[in-house]
Amino acid sequence: MPSYRAPVEDVLFLLNDVLGIHRHDNLPGFADASPDVVEAVLSEGGKLAEEMLAPVNLPGDQEGCTRNADGSVATPKGFKAAYDAYAAGGWMGLSVPEEFGGQGLPQILNTAIQEFASSANLALAMYPGLTQGAIAALLVHGSEEQKKTYLPKMVEGAWTGTMNLTEPHCGTDLGLLKTKAAPNGDGSYSLTGTKIFISAGEHDMSENIVHLVIARIEGAPAGTKGISLFVVPKFLVNADGSVGERNGVSCGSIEHKMGIHGNSTCVMNYDGAKGWLVGEANRGLNAMFVMMNEARLAVGVQGLGQSEVAYQNAVAYAKDRLQGRALTGAKAPEKAADPIIVHPDVRRTLMQIRAFNEAARALVLWTALQSDIVHRSQDAKERQAADDHMGLMTPVVKGVLTDRGFENAVAAQQLFGGHGYIEEWGMSQFVRDARIAMIYEGANGIQAMDLIGRKxxxxxxxxxxxxxxxxxxxxxxxxxxxxxxxxxxxxxxxxxxxxxxxxxxxxxxxxxxxxxxxxxxxxxxxxxxxxxxxxxxxxxxxxxxxxxxxxxxxxxxxxxxxxxxxxxxxxxxxxxxxxxxxxxxxxxxxxxxxxxx
Amino acid sequence: MPSYRAPVEDVLFLLNDVLGIHRHDNLPGFADASPDVVEAVLSEGGKLAEEMLAPVNLPGDQEGCTRNADGSVATPKGFKAAYDAYAAGGWMGLSVPEEFGGQGLPQILNTAIQEFASSANLALAMYPGLTQGAIAALLVHGSEEQKKTYLPKMVEGAWTGTMNLTEPHCGTDLGLLKTKAAPNGDGSYSLTGTKIFISAGEHDMSENIVHLVIARIEGAPAGTKGISLFVVPKFLVNADGSVGERNGVSCGSIEHKMGIHGNSTCVMNYDGAKGWLVGEANRGLNAMFVMMNEARLAVGVQGLGQSEVAYQNAVAYAKDRLQGRALTGAKAPEKAADPIIVHPDVRRTLMQIRAFNEAARALVLWTALQSDIVHRSQDAKERQAADDHMGLMTPVVKGVLTDRGFENAVAAQQLFGGHGYIEEWGMSQFVRDARIAMIYEGANGIQAMDLIGRKxxxxxxxxxxxxxxxxxxxxxxxxxxxxxxxxxxxxxxxxxxxxxxxxxxxxxxxxxxxxxxxxxxxxxxxxxxxxxxxxxxxxxxxxxxxxxxxxxxxxxxxxxxxxxxxxxxxxxxxxxxxxxxxxxxxxxxxxxxxxxx
Missing domain, CATH: 1.20.120 (Four Helix Bundle (Hemerythrin (Met), subunit A))
Structure with missing residues (x-):
C-alpha cells in the first residue's frame, strides 16, 4: 500500500524564503495569512490529504465508479466520507471571497492544498477541483442572482460543479460544437445535445450538480463566435434556494478509462435541459477561458502531485529493497545485500524526480502568486505584469509539469522492477492517473501552440x-x-x-x-x-x-x-x-x- | 477497435537491400531461405498476426486470465485457437534444427515474425516466445536425452516452456535465491521453493508445460556460484514420451498487472517437484544466460512491436479526425475541419515514431543476423566478431528499444486526445503492454550496467x-x-x-x-x-x-x-x-x- 506525506515544510520555505509572500501583505487576504495561519492551513490541509484522501486512493482505483440502471453513479467506498471532510473543513472556499462563504485567503495557499490533494488521491481531488473552477467562472461572469443562487452552496461543498465542453466530434476545435440552446421566452434556454468526457458529471457526493455548458443559441453565428455559456443545474433551484425538480440532463454512460477510475467520466445527455446564460450571448468561450486557465494551472499541479507521491514511494522502496552490492563496496555488510539506493542509476533517477519536484512546486506557487496579484492588486501596472506572467506560464505549467510528471511516475515505477507492474503496489496507478493530465484541459500539443501562437x-x-x-x-x-x-x-x-x-x-x-x-x-x-x-x-x-x-x-x-x-x-x-x-x-x-x- | 498490418515490404527491403542476407548463403539454412521462400514466410507470418492474433488482443486485455480454484488458469477467449494456429503453422520451430522438427531457417526470419506477433498481440506472443527461449536453452545445454524428450513436443507447440528465476526477495540479484534442490538418488532432484512473476507459468493452451528453474543444490556454495538449472515438467514424461502423472509444481496465484492481461503471470509453488539438472551443477546461471540473451533481444523486439502498432493506429486516426485548420490555410475546405495530420506538431509526433521504428527494425534484424553467424558459421573469426556485436548490442536492443517503444506508444496515444485514455480505443493497452518490456528480462537500468560494466x-x-x-x-x-x-x-x-x-x-x-x-x-x-x-x-x-x-x-x-x-x-x-x-x-x-x- 503506497503512502503519502504532504511536503508542508518545503511549501513554507518557498512561500516565506523564496517568494516572500509577506511582501504582498497590502493585498486583500494576505495580511490575514499571517505566518502562523499559513502554517496551520498547510498542516491541516496536509493532514486531510494524508489521513482522509490517500487511504481511499488505491481501493478507489480498484473499485471504480458504477453507473446504475437509473443513470445514477456510485463513487467508490470511502469517497463520500473523504469528500465530506474536505467540504466540512472549508477547503472548497479557501480563496473565495467571504461574501460567498469563503475564507478569502490567497490563491497561492489553495494551490498548495491542491497539490496535496492531487498527490493523495487525484480521482477524488477532481470533484472539488472542478467545483472550484466553476466557482471561478461564476465569480467573474455570473450575474448577481446566479452568484447568490449557486456560489454559497458550492463553496460549502453541498453542490459540486462541472465543465461541459467536449462533444464526440469536437474537443480542441470547439467551433464545431452542435449542442443547441433555444430561448424559452422567460429568460431561460432549453439545451439539447451530447457532451462527452464530463468529469464528475454524475455522482453521489453532492445534493446538486451545477453544470457549466457551452452551446450555440439558435441562429447564432457558426464557429467559435456563436458559442454561449450556460449554467444548467442537475436539479432546478427553487425560489428559496432549495433543490427542486430534476432538470433534463442525465448521464448516459460512464467511460472505461486507463486511470482516475474513482472519478466518474460521463457522457451527458441534454434533452431540453433548462439553462441560463452566463455572461453575454456568443461570448461563451471568453467566459470559459477563465475557468480553463484556473483549470490548466490545477492540471499542471496534478502532474507535480503524481510526481511527488511516486517519488516518495520510490524512495521508501529504494531504502528498503535489498539487491546487489554498491560498486564501491558493501554499504550494509550485515545484510544479505545493500538497499538499492546505493546504486548510482537508482540515485540518478531519484535525484531527477526530486530536482523537478522542488522547482516545479516553486514555479506553480510563483504563478499562483501572480494570479493573486491579478485578482487583488489595486496597481494597474502590477496587475498587467502579473497577467503577462500568467498568460506566458499557464501553458508551461500545464504542458511541462504534466509531461514530466508522467515521465517521473514512470521512472519511479521502474525502480520497483516487476513489483512496479503489479497493481497492488500502487505505482501503476500513479502512472495511469498521471497520464490523463497530459490530455485534458487542452492536450499538451495544444498548450505548446497556445504558447507560441498566442502568448x-x-x-x-x-x-x-x-x-x-x-x-x-x-x-x-x-x-x-x-x-x-x-x-x-x-x-x-x-x-x-x-x-x-x-x-x-x-x-x-x-x-x-x-x-x-x-x-x-x-x-x-x-x-x-x-x-x-x-x-x-x-x-x-x-x-x-x-x-x-x-x-x-x-x-x-x-x-x-x-x-x-x-x-x-x-x-x-x-x-x-x-x-x-x-x-x-x-x-x-x-x-x-x-x-x- | 485498433488494427494492424505487418510491415512485410519494409522487412524485405531491410533483408535484401540493406543487410544483403544472401551474401550469407554459405551458412546452413540461408540457402533454403531463397528470396521467394523469405517472401512467403513473411507474408504468411504477417497474415497470421493480422488475422489470428490481432483480433483477440483488445478482448484478451479486457477479459484477462482467470485462476480457477483447482489452480488451473484459463486464458482469454480465442487465445487457444490463435495459439493453435501459430503452432500448426510450424512457427515455433522456424529456426530450430530440422532434427528436432524445426525448419532450420535463419533466426533473422524468426525475429521478423516475432515483431509481427508482438505488435498484433503481445500477451499472446509471449507464450510461444518463452517456449522458444526454453528451446534455445535446452538446445545448448540439455543432454541428448533431454533434447529428445522435450524438444520435438515443444517445437510442435504441444508443450510450452517457461523461465523461473525471480523469487519474492530477489530479481536482479539471483545469488540470493532460496529455492532448494535435493538429490533423489536416481539422478533426479526434488525442488522446493516459490518463484514469482512466472509468465505463462500455468494456462490451458498446451498439454504440458516445461519449466526451466534455477535452484540451489543442497550444500552448494552461497551466491551465484551455487545456482543450478533444472528442467521441471508440469506433468512427468513417461518412457514412451507421453504425458504421465502430475508433478509437484502448481500455480499459487496470478498477478493483477498493469497490462499484458492475456498472459498469465504466476506465483509458482514447487513442493518437492521432480526436476533434472540441465548442464553442469552450479553453472546454472551460464545456461540461463543463453536463454536470457535470446529473451532480451525478443523483448527489444516487443518494444519495437508496440511502437509500430501504436504508430499505425495513430496514423489512421490522424488522417480521419477532423479538428482545426492547417496553419497554412485549409487543406480540406470541403469539410468542417482539416484532418489533424495537417498540424506540424502531429506530423512531428508521427515522424518521430516512424523514424525510430524503421531504424530499430534494422538494428534488430542486423543483430539477429549476427546471432545466425554465431550459431552457424564455420569461420571462427567471423563468429567472434558476430559474438562481439551480439554482446554489445543486446543491452541496447533491450534497453533502448523498450524505453523508446514505450515513449512512442505514449506519444501515439496522445494524438487521440481524450479518446486515447478510453480503453475501447486500444491505445491505452499499447501503452500498458509496452510498459512491461522496460522491466522484465532485466530492468533497463540493469541493461545499462551490463553494457558499461561488462560488455x-x-x-x-x-x-x-x-x-x-x-x-x-x-x-x-x-x-x-x-x-x-x-x-x-x-x-x-x-x-x-x-x-x-x-x-x-x-x-x-x-x-x-x-x-x-x-x-x-x-x-x-x-x-x-x-x-x-x-x-x-x-x-x-x-x-x-x-x-x-x-x-x-x-x-x-x-x-x-x-x-x-x-x-x-x-x-x-x-x-x-x-x-x-x-x-x-x-x-x-x-x-x-x-x-x-
Missing part, C-alpha cells in the same frame, strides 16, 4: 521580454556571488538558448507558420527548463541566505543546494538539444505527402 | 572499438556521396560524442566506478542513437541505390530518405546532451546522505 506574440512579445529580462537581471545581480556560481553559469547558457529560439521564431515563423508548429513542443519545454532553472537559482539564493543566518536546518538547506546543482548540471543542459531541433524548422517534418503515412 | 570493457573494449571503426569506415567511404551528405555529417558528429563518452569512461570510471553507474543509462541511449543513426545511413544508401537503379517504388524510397533525414536532423543530436550528462560524473548524484531522501 508569445501577444503585445509585441512583452511577456517573454519581461521574463527574459528578469532572469538576466537575476544573473547579473548574483554573478559575483560565490555560493551561486554553480547556478548562474548554467542558467545563463540556458537563457541564451531560450533567447536564441525566441529570436529564431521571430525571424522564421511569421512567413512560415509551420516553423512555429514544428518547434512548438520543444519551445514549451525549453521555456519550462529555463523557468525551473530560474526557480532553482532563487531557491539556492534563499537556502544560502538561511545557511548564512544559521536559521533552520543546515542539512535541509544543503540538500536543496545539492539537488539544485544536480538540476543545473544534468537537466538544464537539455535546452541545447531543444534549440537545435527548433532551428531545423518544419521542412523535413512536413515533407511527406499524407499518403506516405 | 564495454570485455576483451579490452574490442567490441566497441570494432563498432566505432565500422561506422567511421562507412562515413569515410561515403563522405563524397552527395546523396548521403545529410546522413554522414550528423553521423560523424554523433560518433564523436560516442567516442568522447567512451574515452571519458576509460579515464574516469576505473578509479571511480560510480562515474560509470551514474552515466550508464545515458551511455546506453547514446550508443542506441548512434547505432540507429548508422542504420539510417545504410538504409539511405540502399534507398538511393534503388532510386538510381529505378527498381521498386521511387515514392517509397523517397519516404525513407525523408524519414531518415528527420532522424538525423531532430533525433540524433540528442547525443550531445547525453555526452554532457555523462561528463558531469557521479559527484552530485551521490552527494546526498541516504537520510536526506
Amino acid at each position: 508569445l506574440p501577444k503585445d509585441g512579445g512583452r511577456a517573454m521580454m519581461t521574463f527574459l529580462g528578469e532572469v538576466q537581471t537575476f544573473i547579473k545581480d548574483h554573478n559575483e556571488d560565490e555560493a551561486l556560481k554553480a547556478f548562474t553559469g548554467p542558467l545563463q547558457a540556458a537563457l541564451n538558448d531560450l533567447q536564441g529560439a525566441t529570436m529564431w521564431f521571430m525571424q522564421n515563423a511569421m512567413a512560415k507558420p509551420d516553423n512555429a508548429g514544428a518547434g512548438a513542443t520543444d519551445y514549451m519545454h525549453l521555456l519550462g527548463l529555463v523557468a525551473m532553472g530560474y526557480m532553482w537559482a532563487r531557491i539556492a539564493k534563499a537556502a544560502a541566505a538561511r545557511k548564512r543566518q544559521g536559521t533552520g536546518s543546515a542539512e535541509r538547506m544543503d540538500s536543496k543546494l545539492v539537488t539544485g546543482r544536480f538540476y543545473m548540471e544534468r537537466m538544464l543542459p537539455e535546452t541545447a538539444v531543444r534549440l537545435a531541433r527548433i532551428k531545423v524548422g518544419a521542412d523535413t517534418t512536413m515533407a511527406l505527402p499524407v499518403e506516405a503515412f | 564495454l570493457p570485455k576483451d579490452g573494449g574490442r567490441a566497441m572499438m570494432t563498432f566505432l571503426g565500422e561506422v567511421q569506415t562507412f562515413i569515410k567511404d561515403h563522405n563524397e556521396d552527395e546523396a548521403l551528405k545529410a546522413f554522414t555529417g550528423p553521423l560523424q558528429a554523433a560518433l564523436n560524442d560516442l567516442q568522447g563518452a567512451t574515452m571519458w569512461f576509460m579515464q574516469n570510471a576505473m578509479a571511480k566506478p560510480d562515474n560509470a553507474g551514474a552515466g550508464a543509462t545515458d551511455y546506453m541511449h547514446l550508443l542506441g542513437l548512434v547505432a540507429m543513426g548508422y542504420m539510417w545511413a545504410r538504409i539511405a544508401k540502399a534507398a538511393a541505390a534503388r532510386k538510381r537503379q529505378g527498381t521498386g517504388s521511387a515514392e517509397r524510397m523517397d519516404s525513407k530518405l525523408v524519414t531518415g533525414r528527420f532522424y538525423m536532423e531532430r533525433m540524433l543530436p540528442e547525443t550531445a546532451v547525453r555526452l554532457a550528462r555523462i561528463k558531469v560524473g557521479a559527484d552530485t548524484t551521490m552527494a546526498l546522505p541516504v537520510e536526506a531522501f
Whole structure:
C-alpha cells in the first residue's frame, strides 16, 4: 500500500524564503495569512490529504465508479466520507471571497492544498477541483442572482460543479460544437445535445450538480463566435434556494478509462435541459477561458502531485529493497545485500524526480502568486505584469509539469522492477492517473501552440521580454556571488538558448507558420527548463541566505543546494538539444505527402 | 477497435537491400531461405498476426486470465485457437534444427515474425516466445536425452516452456535465491521453493508445460556460484514420451498487472517437484544466460512491436479526425475541419515514431543476423566478431528499444486526445503492454550496467572499438556521396560524442566506478542513437541505390530518405546532451546522505 506525506515544510520555505509572500501583505487576504495561519492551513490541509484522501486512493482505483440502471453513479467506498471532510473543513472556499462563504485567503495557499490533494488521491481531488473552477467562472461572469443562487452552496461543498465542453466530434476545435440552446421566452434556454468526457458529471457526493455548458443559441453565428455559456443545474433551484425538480440532463454512460477510475467520466445527455446564460450571448468561450486557465494551472499541479507521491514511494522502496552490492563496496555488510539506493542509476533517477519536484512546486506557487496579484492588486501596472506572467506560464505549467510528471511516475515505477507492474503496489496507478493530465484541459500539443501562437506574440512579445529580462537581471545581480556560481553559469547558457529560439521564431515563423508548429513542443519545454532553472537559482539564493543566518536546518538547506546543482548540471543542459531541433524548422517534418503515412 | 498490418515490404527491403542476407548463403539454412521462400514466410507470418492474433488482443486485455480454484488458469477467449494456429503453422520451430522438427531457417526470419506477433498481440506472443527461449536453452545445454524428450513436443507447440528465476526477495540479484534442490538418488532432484512473476507459468493452451528453474543444490556454495538449472515438467514424461502423472509444481496465484492481461503471470509453488539438472551443477546461471540473451533481444523486439502498432493506429486516426485548420490555410475546405495530420506538431509526433521504428527494425534484424553467424558459421573469426556485436548490442536492443517503444506508444496515444485514455480505443493497452518490456528480462537500468560494466570493457573494449571503426569506415567511404551528405555529417558528429563518452569512461570510471553507474543509462541511449543513426545511413544508401537503379517504388524510397533525414536532423543530436550528462560524473548524484531522501 503506497503512502503519502504532504511536503508542508518545503511549501513554507518557498512561500516565506523564496517568494516572500509577506511582501504582498497590502493585498486583500494576505495580511490575514499571517505566518502562523499559513502554517496551520498547510498542516491541516496536509493532514486531510494524508489521513482522509490517500487511504481511499488505491481501493478507489480498484473499485471504480458504477453507473446504475437509473443513470445514477456510485463513487467508490470511502469517497463520500473523504469528500465530506474536505467540504466540512472549508477547503472548497479557501480563496473565495467571504461574501460567498469563503475564507478569502490567497490563491497561492489553495494551490498548495491542491497539490496535496492531487498527490493523495487525484480521482477524488477532481470533484472539488472542478467545483472550484466553476466557482471561478461564476465569480467573474455570473450575474448577481446566479452568484447568490449557486456560489454559497458550492463553496460549502453541498453542490459540486462541472465543465461541459467536449462533444464526440469536437474537443480542441470547439467551433464545431452542435449542442443547441433555444430561448424559452422567460429568460431561460432549453439545451439539447451530447457532451462527452464530463468529469464528475454524475455522482453521489453532492445534493446538486451545477453544470457549466457551452452551446450555440439558435441562429447564432457558426464557429467559435456563436458559442454561449450556460449554467444548467442537475436539479432546478427553487425560489428559496432549495433543490427542486430534476432538470433534463442525465448521464448516459460512464467511460472505461486507463486511470482516475474513482472519478466518474460521463457522457451527458441534454434533452431540453433548462439553462441560463452566463455572461453575454456568443461570448461563451471568453467566459470559459477563465475557468480553463484556473483549470490548466490545477492540471499542471496534478502532474507535480503524481510526481511527488511516486517519488516518495520510490524512495521508501529504494531504502528498503535489498539487491546487489554498491560498486564501491558493501554499504550494509550485515545484510544479505545493500538497499538499492546505493546504486548510482537508482540515485540518478531519484535525484531527477526530486530536482523537478522542488522547482516545479516553486514555479506553480510563483504563478499562483501572480494570479493573486491579478485578482487583488489595486496597481494597474502590477496587475498587467502579473497577467503577462500568467498568460506566458499557464501553458508551461500545464504542458511541462504534466509531461514530466508522467515521465517521473514512470521512472519511479521502474525502480520497483516487476513489483512496479503489479497493481497492488500502487505505482501503476500513479502512472495511469498521471497520464490523463497530459490530455485534458487542452492536450499538451495544444498548450505548446497556445504558447507560441498566442502568448508569445501577444503585445509585441512583452511577456517573454519581461521574463527574459528578469532572469538576466537575476544573473547579473548574483554573478559575483560565490555560493551561486554553480547556478548562474548554467542558467545563463540556458537563457541564451531560450533567447536564441525566441529570436529564431521571430525571424522564421511569421512567413512560415509551420516553423512555429514544428518547434512548438520543444519551445514549451525549453521555456519550462529555463523557468525551473530560474526557480532553482532563487531557491539556492534563499537556502544560502538561511545557511548564512544559521536559521533552520543546515542539512535541509544543503540538500536543496545539492539537488539544485544536480538540476543545473544534468537537466538544464537539455535546452541545447531543444534549440537545435527548433532551428531545423518544419521542412523535413512536413515533407511527406499524407499518403506516405 | 485498433488494427494492424505487418510491415512485410519494409522487412524485405531491410533483408535484401540493406543487410544483403544472401551474401550469407554459405551458412546452413540461408540457402533454403531463397528470396521467394523469405517472401512467403513473411507474408504468411504477417497474415497470421493480422488475422489470428490481432483480433483477440483488445478482448484478451479486457477479459484477462482467470485462476480457477483447482489452480488451473484459463486464458482469454480465442487465445487457444490463435495459439493453435501459430503452432500448426510450424512457427515455433522456424529456426530450430530440422532434427528436432524445426525448419532450420535463419533466426533473422524468426525475429521478423516475432515483431509481427508482438505488435498484433503481445500477451499472446509471449507464450510461444518463452517456449522458444526454453528451446534455445535446452538446445545448448540439455543432454541428448533431454533434447529428445522435450524438444520435438515443444517445437510442435504441444508443450510450452517457461523461465523461473525471480523469487519474492530477489530479481536482479539471483545469488540470493532460496529455492532448494535435493538429490533423489536416481539422478533426479526434488525442488522446493516459490518463484514469482512466472509468465505463462500455468494456462490451458498446451498439454504440458516445461519449466526451466534455477535452484540451489543442497550444500552448494552461497551466491551465484551455487545456482543450478533444472528442467521441471508440469506433468512427468513417461518412457514412451507421453504425458504421465502430475508433478509437484502448481500455480499459487496470478498477478493483477498493469497490462499484458492475456498472459498469465504466476506465483509458482514447487513442493518437492521432480526436476533434472540441465548442464553442469552450479553453472546454472551460464545456461540461463543463453536463454536470457535470446529473451532480451525478443523483448527489444516487443518494444519495437508496440511502437509500430501504436504508430499505425495513430496514423489512421490522424488522417480521419477532423479538428482545426492547417496553419497554412485549409487543406480540406470541403469539410468542417482539416484532418489533424495537417498540424506540424502531429506530423512531428508521427515522424518521430516512424523514424525510430524503421531504424530499430534494422538494428534488430542486423543483430539477429549476427546471432545466425554465431550459431552457424564455420569461420571462427567471423563468429567472434558476430559474438562481439551480439554482446554489445543486446543491452541496447533491450534497453533502448523498450524505453523508446514505450515513449512512442505514449506519444501515439496522445494524438487521440481524450479518446486515447478510453480503453475501447486500444491505445491505452499499447501503452500498458509496452510498459512491461522496460522491466522484465532485466530492468533497463540493469541493461545499462551490463553494457558499461561488462560488455564495454570485455576483451579490452574490442567490441566497441570494432563498432566505432565500422561506422567511421562507412562515413569515410561515403563522405563524397552527395546523396548521403545529410546522413554522414550528423553521423560523424554523433560518433564523436560516442567516442568522447567512451574515452571519458576509460579515464574516469576505473578509479571511480560510480562515474560509470551514474552515466550508464545515458551511455546506453547514446550508443542506441548512434547505432540507429548508422542504420539510417545504410538504409539511405540502399534507398538511393534503388532510386538510381529505378527498381521498386521511387515514392517509397523517397519516404525513407525523408524519414531518415528527420532522424538525423531532430533525433540524433540528442547525443550531445547525453555526452554532457555523462561528463558531469557521479559527484552530485551521490552527494546526498541516504537520510536526506
